[in-house]
Amino acid sequence: MARQARNWLIPSALVLFLCVFLLASRPFYSHSNDALPEAKVAQSRCQAPRKNIWADLNDAEADGLLEFLYTKPNDLNLTRVDNATTWDNHIALVEVLPPNKTDALEFLQSNAAPQRWARVVINQGATDKAGIVQYMVGPLPASEDTQILPLTYLYNSGRNFVRNPLPDFESIVGWFSDLGEEVSDMIKDLLGEVVNPGHIANAPPLLALARPAAWENDTISSWASINSPGVRFDAWSLMAQGLYCRFTISGRDSSKWKINEWYYNGIMYNSTESFRDAWKSGKVEKLPPNRDGSWTASEPLAKGLPDRDMNAPVMIQPEGSRYKIDVEENFISWMGFEFFFSWMQATAVSIWDVKFRGDRVAYEFGLQEAIAHYAGRDPMQVGMVWMDSLFGMGFNSYELVPGYDCPSYATYLNASFHQGESTITRKNALCVFEYTADSALQRHTTPTHLTISRNNYLVVRWVSTVGNYDYTFDYIFYLDGTIEVKVRASGYIFGAYNQLERTRTEHATELSKRGEVPEYEYGYQVHDLVASSMHDHEINFKADLDIAGSENTLYRVSVEQRDHKYSFEDFSRRTMHLKHTPVETETGLDWPTNAGEMFVVLNNESTNAWGEKRGYRIAPGTGMGAPTRLTMEDSTALAKSAKWAERNLWVLRQKDTERKSTSEYNSMEPKDPLIDFGKMVDGEDVRQKDL
Ligand SMILES: [Cu+2]
Numbered sequence: 001m002a003r004q005a006r007n008w009l010i011p012s013a014l015v016l017f018l019c020v021f022l023l024a025s026r027p028f029y030s031h032s033n034d035a036l037p038e039a040k041v042a043q044s045r046c047q048a049p050r051k052n053i054w055a056d057l058n059d060a061e062a063d064g065l066l067e068f069l070y071t072k073p074n075d076l077n078l079t080r081v082d083n084a085t086t087w088d089n090h091i092a093l094v095e096v097l098p099p100n101k102t103d104a105l106e107f108l109q110s111n112a113a114p115q116r117w118a119r120v121v122i123n124q125g126a127t128d129k130a131g132i133v134q135y136m137v138g139p140l141p142a143s144e145d146t147q148i149l150p151l152t153y154l155y156n157s158g159r160n161f162v163r164n165p166l167p168d169f170e171s172i173v174g175w176f177s178d179l180g181e182e183v184s185d186m187i188k189d190l191l192g193e194v195v196n197p198g199h200i201a202n203a204p205p206l207l208a209l210a211r212p213a214a215w216e217n218d219t220i221s222s223w224a225s226i227n228s229p230g231v232r233f234d235a236w237s238l239m240a241q242g243l244y245c246r247f248t249i250s251g252r253d254s255s256k257w258k259i260n261e262w263y264y265n266g267i268m269y270n271s272t273e274s275f276r277d278a279w280k281s282g283k284v285e286k287l288p289p290n291r292d293g294s295w296t297a298s299e300p301l302a303k304g305l306p307d308r309d310m311n312a313p314v315m316i317q318p319e320g321s322r323y324k325i326d327v328e329e330n331f332i333s334w335m336g337f338e339f340f341f342s343w344m345q346a347t348a349v350s351i352w353d354v355k356f357r358g359d360r361v362a363y364e365f366g367l368q369e370a371i372a373h374y375a376g377r378d379p380m381q382v383g384m385v386w387m388d389s390l391f392g393m394g395f396n397s398y399e400l401v402p403g404y405d406c407p408s409y410a411t412y413l414n415a416s417f418h419q420g421e422s423t424i425t426r427k428n429a430l431c432v433f434e435y436t437a438d439s440a441l442q443r444h445t446t447p448t449h450l451t452i453s454r455n456n457y458l459v460v461r462w463v464s465t466v467g468n469y470d471y472t473f474d475y476i477f478y479l480d481g482t483i484e485v486k487v488r489a490s491g492y493i494f495g496a497y498n499q500l501e502r503t504r505t506e507h508a509t510e511l512s513k514r515g516e517v518p519e520y521e522y523g524y525q526v527h528d529l530v531a532s533s534m535h536d537h538e539i540n541f542k543a544d545l546d547i548a549g550s551e552n553t554l555y556r557v558s559v560e561q562r563d564h565k566y567s568f569e570d571f572s573r574r575t576m577h578l579k580h581t582p583v584e585t586e587t588g589l590d591w592p593t594n595a596g597e598m599f600v601v602l603n604n605e606s607t608n609a610w611g612e613k614r615g616y617r618i619a620p621g622t623g624m625g626a627p628t629r630l631t632m633e634d635s636t637a638l639a640k641s642a643k644w645a646e647r648n649l650w651v652l653r654q655k656d657t658e659r660k661s662t663s664e665y666n667s668m669e670p671k672d673p674l675i676d677f678g679k680m681v682d683g684e685d686v687r688q689k690d691l
Helices: 038-043 059-071 101-110 169-194 272-280 500-513
Strands: 089-097 116-124 131-140 147-150 161-163 207-210 219-227 240-250 258-264 267-269 324-326 331-334 337-344 348-356 359-374 385-387 411-419 422-445 450-466 469-478 483-491 525-527 535-545 553-565 572-582 587-589 597-607 613-618 649-651
Touching (some): 169 240, 331 450, 348 450, 348 469, 359 469, 359 483, 483 535
Antiparallel strands (some): 089 411, 131 147, 207 219, 324 331, 359 385, 359 535, 422 450, 450 469, 553 572, 597 613
């Protein structure tokens, strides 16, 4: 029973549409592995060395859990999802609660399987203070011993809930459409030309894109930008029209909700009435409409380039895959690497128990959060921050396109998620493939011979489409043991309505007073009335390295200038040397300028054949230069919800109670988040014992 198909078609003249992430539910493409001859498939299969204790609940576990929650007496006061209103308590999602590392290590050492527990998220509406509440339920499968406990131990706020005065989606859309009715004559006059210009069936005439807002005292106050859906309903994030309204939603009684102000053409109107009066008396200067057209089409336009119609070179896999997969246990092995992977609705794919040539090098690699923090000068852009795990980086991972997203010969695997009482399966949402780089991993020419090695690497990939962005995530494994995490962003930018020349003139004085040239200071014009909108992308990954065991120390190895008189010289030489400094307490680090430092995780108790301590260096990836940290500290919009974004790298002592750097619900209470990362960095010693 597909639960995504929410009803958002409201047949009134003007529909203002809130929130955006509904757009993404379009299956693209179907592709199955049964094209590959059986022998080849069998060849790429293997048996995992043990159970995947991090794997999400399978259907039987999920059904058993739902049965338990609905039938065993408990004080959750649940209403079945289909009968629930916002004034009831209903199950939002159920998911595995991965075991604590201490229990997992026990299992990895002695095969003593840890208990299976689930995370159960409840939309709690049967109370004045509605909220999203999390419980841990286990051990599973459900039995007399199974308990339902508040899931607090993972959250340093001490809470297992966030307030959620937001009523159900439909009532908000209903309210906005009524509002639309109320101002439809004005909107028709001001924006008539861009109301569903493509006459797309079922597309909303206009969108009210509201940026996430914090709530104070059970009230949400946020700005919304009135955007056109465009002619194809894909470039909506480019279709701002320069009209914004600030609304206040307090509690679930819509009679108390209101539009506070309107902002149009640089003028703030303190009520719908004052906006209407100004409009009626012809005082509202109309802005030119931002029209959609072929300029936003994402179809390749480079038709007609010579030879473009010929097929491009493609990679082939002549003898089938050289990696092995256990598709039951989500276990992969390739060229000495072995690891398990698992899916989570908020944070997509994590990999566990990563071994290289028999030795564990990492316990966990996992996406934590993806932030896009904007800046601008209109009510929408100034405070726009998206924390995408709230929408579900895993849940919004859709079908990959063979031959485009991944090579056609890749292995494509499905993902499933338990939302409400349904299991939603995303076909071909993950691909695994080996690739050969277009350059050698090693080569050397001598007068007598030449040696050269191909640079083959293994990729585990998925794509999360959250609103206007498509993030392609890769875990990449190289023959020399290197592991890389890579993220690529595509999709559509979030544009700002801007008249460049006018902006330059209007802001010339202010900017020249600051000694700056009169330029638009938040982006660049990309079309008649659209400017790009500057923003920081901060994507947080957790890396729990376990180099030859869990006792490790991070060293800063700095490359430093030095003046030194060597015994065999009679002058001081300006030269350089390495300085090794263990990081002693929990701290944040930034990538060094001029690569003047190396961050190396070492195991002081384990040395290689030449006595060197064994370790892994942590280095910026091979993307567009060194990954950035947030430009500002103490962002107004983020408050305490993402302190991790203020440094490139953090070193913390591993604790079962500090499993993640954030919660997907952090953006709902940024001033008092479920997980305050800042509090996790509390000066604990991070060196391995006896150092
Ligand atoms: Cu971006």
